[in-house]
Amino acid sequence: QGLIFTAATWGALSSQTATAELERESWTKQPGKPFSNYGAPSDYEKKVIRWIMANDDAPGNGVSWTPLHELEGIVTPSGLHFERHHNGVPAIDPERHRLLIHGLVKRPLTFSVSDLLQYPMQSRLCFIECGGNSNAGWRSEPIQTQVGYFHGMASCSEWTGVPLSVVLQEAGIKGRAKWIIAEGGDASMMNISLPLDKALDDCLLALYQNGERLRAENGYPLRLLVPGWEGVLNVKWLRRLHLAAKPVMARNETAKYTELLPSGKARQFSFVMEPKSVITHPSFGHRLDRHGLYQISGLAWSGRGKIAKVEVSADGGKSWAEAELQEPVLPQCFTRFRIPWRWQGQDVVLKSRAFDETGAVQPERSELIAKRGRHGYFHYNAIVSWAITEAGEISHVYL
Amino acid sequence: QGLIFTAATWGALSSQTATAELERESWTKQPGKPFSNYGAPSDYEKKVIRWIMANDDAPGNGVSWTPLHELEGIVTPSGLHFERHHNGVPAIDPERHRLLIHGLVKRPLTFSVSDLLQYPMQSRLCFIECGGNSNAGWRSEPIQTQVGYFHGMASCSEWTGVPLSVVLQEAGIKGRAKWIIAEGGDASMMNISLPLDKALDDCLLALYQNGERLRAENGYPLRLLVPGWEGVLNVKWLRRLHLAAKPVMARNETAKYTELLPSGKARQFSFVMEPKSVITHPSFGHRLDRHGLYQISGLAWSGRGKIAKVEVSADGGKSWAEAELQEPVLPQCFTRFRIPWRWQGQDVVLKSRAFDETGAVQPERSELIAKRGRHGYFHYNAIVSWAITEAGEISHVYL
Amino acid sequence: EELIGPGLGIQASPAMLKQWNRDVFPDGAGLPSGQGSAREGEVVYRAHCIGCHGPEGRGGSAEELAGAEHSLIDDPPDKTIGTYWPYATTLFDFTRRSMPLSNPGSLTDDQVYAVTAYLLYLNRIIGPDDEMNAQLLPAVVMPNQDGFIDNYRRDD
Amino acid sequence: EELIGPGLGIQASPAMLKQWNRDVFPDGAGLPSGQGSAREGEVVYRAHCIGCHGPEGRGGSAEELAGAEHSLIDDPPDKTIGTYWPYATTLFDFTRRSMPLSNPGSLTDDQVYAVTAYLLYLNRIIGPDDEMNAQLLPAVVMPNQDGFIDNYRRDD
C-alpha cells in the first residue's frame, strides 16, 4: 500500500509542475548543515540504541544491549557496543592511570598509558560476548523480543593494543606462575583470574577500538582483550595484573559465570564462548508483508576460532542449506551469513546453526538442556527458531 | 622526566598511607556514570576531531579531515570519516527519499529506501579517498602538518549495501548503455558519470556504514560505493542513476578531478586511486623523547586491489625493509603496516612505499612530478618522507 | 532471465522522469526550452552571483569564473571556464543544479540560459548581445574542447 | 633474553605493591590484619548494606545474600553464599573492593571482617559470636567447597 501511495504522490507532483521549473525536494533547495568535528547518527535513526536494563538503586549496575536486529555487516559501531558495568563508567584521567604488573614476576613494573602507546601493537577484529548473553533462552517460555535484546550482549570491533606477552616478558615471569589476576579501575575494582597460557597466546592490552582510543564504557584508557573468551575476562579500566600460582577465586569466577549442572556441581573456568548463530533478518519484530524473494541474514561466531559453515533451515530443521559467509571470515570474529529465500506465504520455522573450524557445532536447545540442565544461566548457545505465520508475523519458538 | 616524576608520586602516596586502608583513586570510590543509549568518545579525547576547512561565505562547502595521526588499526570510526560537501549535509527524510533508475533501461524504476532494505546485500571493508587527497604534496615547500590534515581525505569503513548489478538487472540495461550518471540529493545535486562496467563489477548501493545505517554526512539514506575509485564517484544522498551512451561531462569530471599535465592536456576519467602509504607513527607533530625501540606504524592502500608489500626506509631511501602487514589484507582497503625500529638519536629520514597486487608501486615525488608535472592537483600519491633530528623533532621533507 | 532481487521497483511515470532528469549532455540532450542573453545574464549575475564570485567573475570568496591571465602551460597555469572547461553545456547543467549556492534551484531556465551566456561572454567566447538556448548552447565551441585525454583503463 | 618491547616499565616500590594489591586468595594470602565479629557486622550491615540487600540479606533490590530455601538440585535451585560460594575469603575480597556499592572502599578492614562474619552467620556457617580475622577466615569450610568442576580446556 505504501508503494501505491508513492506512485500516486509522484503523479500528483508531476501534474502540478508540468510547465514550471524542475521540482526539487526541500532538502535540495537550501544549503545543508555545516561540517562537524565528530559525527553522530542521523536524526531519523534515533530508535537505534542500546537498550538499558539497570538496577534502580544502583544505576551503574546492569547491562545495555547492542541492537543486532538494526545492524548489518560485522562491525559494531562503538557507540552501540554492549555494556556490562558493575558500578558505572569511571571517568579515568589517562595521565594518572597506571598498570601494575606484580606477583610471580622478577621485576614488578608499572606502566603509564603514554608508555604503553609506545609499545608494539597489533590489531584484530574480534567479538566480545558476555558469558550471560542469550540467557533468556533458558526460560521455559520463549522470550518474545528483538534479537539485540536477546543476543546483543555480544559486539564486534577492531581492537588494537599491545600483546600482553610483550609486557609480561619485560616483567619476567617466574616459573610457578600459572594464572594472572586482572583488576579493573572502576568503583567495582572487579578482579578475575586468567590462565597464563591464554595471556601469552593472544591477549592484548587494548588501547584502541574501531580505530580511535577506547570508549570510556569500554575500558578507557586500557582494557584486557581475551579473544573468544567470556566477556567478564576482558577487564575494563585495567589497572593491575597479578601473576599467581592459583586463581584468586573471585566472586565473578565462583558465584557468577559458573554453570550449575543438574548434578548440583557447577562448571567453573568455562571460558570459551561456544559457536552460536542467529538470524537477524527476518526475526522477531519484523513482519513479512509480501510473498517473494528475501535475503536471510544473520551473525555467527565462535570463541574457538573461525566459523567453518552456517546452515539455515526453513522447515524447522528437517532440511538445511549452506549459507554464504561474508569474507573475510576471521577467528573469534562475527561472521555475517546470508542466503536467498523465497516465501510463498506458508507457515515456516527458520533456524540457523553454526559450525566452527574445530568441529564444534551449535546445539539444538534440547541437546543443550540434555547436557547442561535448565539452570546453567551462562553460556546459552542453542539454535534459535523463528516461526513465521501465513500473515508474515514472526515469533520466537522452541522446537 | 615524566617517568621519574611518576615514580616519585607513588613514593609519596605510599608513605602517606602506609598504615591506613588501601588507597584508591577517586574514580574507584564512587559509582561511575550510568549507561548510555549511544556512546561518545572519552572526554579526554576531545582533541581527536576531524579538522574543518570550509568557505566562510558557504559553510557547507569544504572538507573535514580524518585525524589519521590519532588513529590505529584500519577502521575509521564513522564520526571521524572525512567529509567533502559541496553545499552542506542535507537532512533527508528516508521515507520520502527515492532512487530513480532511468535512461537506457527497459523499465525506468523507482525504489524507496524500505524497498532497498529488502534486497540482497553484501558487506566489505573499503576505503574511500577523495581524488584531491594529499594535494598539499604538489606544493613547492613540504607542508608541515599532521598526517590527517595532509592525507586524511581518506577513511575506511565496513560498507553494506545492495549490489548495483541487482537493481540494474531489474531495470533491464539496454545495449547502448555504457555510462551511468549518478546524482545526489543534496543542495548541490552533484552529478557524475561512472562507466557501466565498473557499476556492474563491484559497486554497491550502500545503506550501512560500520554496522549501522549511514551517517547523514556520509550520504544517509543511500550512497553509491565505488570501491577503489576516487571519492567523488561515491555519490552521497543518491537519488538518480541515468544510464547513457556517453558521459554527461559534468563540472566534477571536467573542471575538477582532472589532472592538468605539463603539455596543457588534462587526464580525464582518472578514476582509480593509485597505491599510497604513509607512516602515521612517528610523524609530524610527534616527538621522539628517548632512544631505543619504536614501532613504526602506518597505512597503505590501493584502489587497484590488495596491498602486496610495504617497504620502510630509515635512511631516506637508500635501503628498505619489508614491514609486517596486519591481517586481513583486503582489496581496496586500508592495510596497517608495522615494523620495529631502533633509534639511537641519529638524524634519519623515514619513508614508506606501497606495492599492490597488480604490480603498481608508489612513486617517489620526483618520479610523480616527472610524469605528471606540478599542477595535476589531484591523485597525489608520492612517497612521504619524515626527517627526524637528533633532538627527536619530526618534519616533512622532500627528498 | 530470472531476477536476482525481489523485484520491488515501481515503474516511473513519464512525468516523474521529466521532472527528475536534469542532466544536460554536450550534444544538448536534456536542455529545456527557454533562452537568455548575456546582457540579461549580467542582471542575473549581479543579483544572485556577484556576492560570492565577485565582479566579472573574479575576486570573490568562491571560484573564479573568468579572467584567466595565463595559459594552461604557464607556471602556474590558469584554469578557468574560458581556458579549461571543454563544454558550454556543463555550465548550464552545473548552474541549474547547484547555483546560486545559497538558494539552489531558484532560477528559471531563462535565467540560467542568461547567466550562462554572461559567463561565456566574460570568458570572451561569445559577444555581449549573444543569446543562449537549447540549439545555440551545444554549438558553442569551447577553447579547450580538445584538452582532455580519456584516461579510463589506461595505465599512466 | 632481548626485550621485544621498548622496556619502559618502572620498578614498582614495595609500598605501592602493598597499597595496590588487594587480592585475597582462598589460603588467606592477601588478608590484612584486623578483625570483626558477626555481632559487630550486624551493625555495619544495618548502616551500610541493608538499604540494597534487605534485612538479613533478603528482599532488597540487590542480590540475595542469605536465606536459601532450596538446594542446588531443586528446581529452581537456590544459589546463595551459603549454598553456592566455595570460599569465605571471596566474601572478604569482594566486599572490600566493591561494597557498599554506593561508597566502595569506605569501610575499614575491621568493618569488612565484621560484615563478612555477619554474612557467614546469616548463612548459618558460623555462630553469632564468632569473629573473623586473617587466620580464621581461610579456615572456614564453606558448604559448597567441593561444588565446582574445573572446566578449563575440557571439552563439554
Ligand code: HEC
Ligand atoms: C553563496 C555563495 C555563492 C553564490 C551566491 C553563487 N556561487 Fe557559484 N560557487 C560557489 C562555491 C562555494 C562554488 C564551489 C562549489 C563546489 O565546490 O562544489 C561555486 C562554483 C561555481 C561554479 C563552478 C566553478 C568551477 O570552476 O568549477 C560556477 C560556474 C558557479 N559557481 C556559478 C555561479 C552562478 C552562475 C551563480 C549565480 C546564479 C553563483 N555561482 C552563485 C559559491 C556561490
Ligand code: HEC
Ligand atoms: C547501593 C546498593 C548497595 C549497597 C549499599 C550494597 N550493595 Fe552489595 N550489591 C549491590 C549490587 C547491585 C550487587 C551486584 C553487583 C554486581 O552485579 O557486580 C551487590 C552484590 C553484593 C554481593 C555479591 C552477591 C552475589 O551473590 O554475587 C555481596 C556479597 C554484597 N553485595 C555485599 C554487600 C555488603 C556487605 C554491603 C555493605 C557493606 C553491600 N553489599 C552494600 C548493591 C549494594
Ligand SMILES: [Ca+2]
Ligand atoms: Ca565462566
Ligand SMILES: [Ca+2]
Ligand atoms: Ca578524475
Ligand SMILES: [Ca+2]
Ligand atoms: Ca586566475
Ligand SMILES: [Ca+2]
Ligand atoms: Ca522557463
Ligand SMILES: [Ca+2]
Ligand atoms: Ca533464594
Ligand SMILES: [Ca+2]
Ligand atoms: Ca584496620
Ligand SMILES: [Co+2]
Ligand atoms: Co562461563
Ligand SMILES: [Co+2]
Ligand atoms: Co582523478
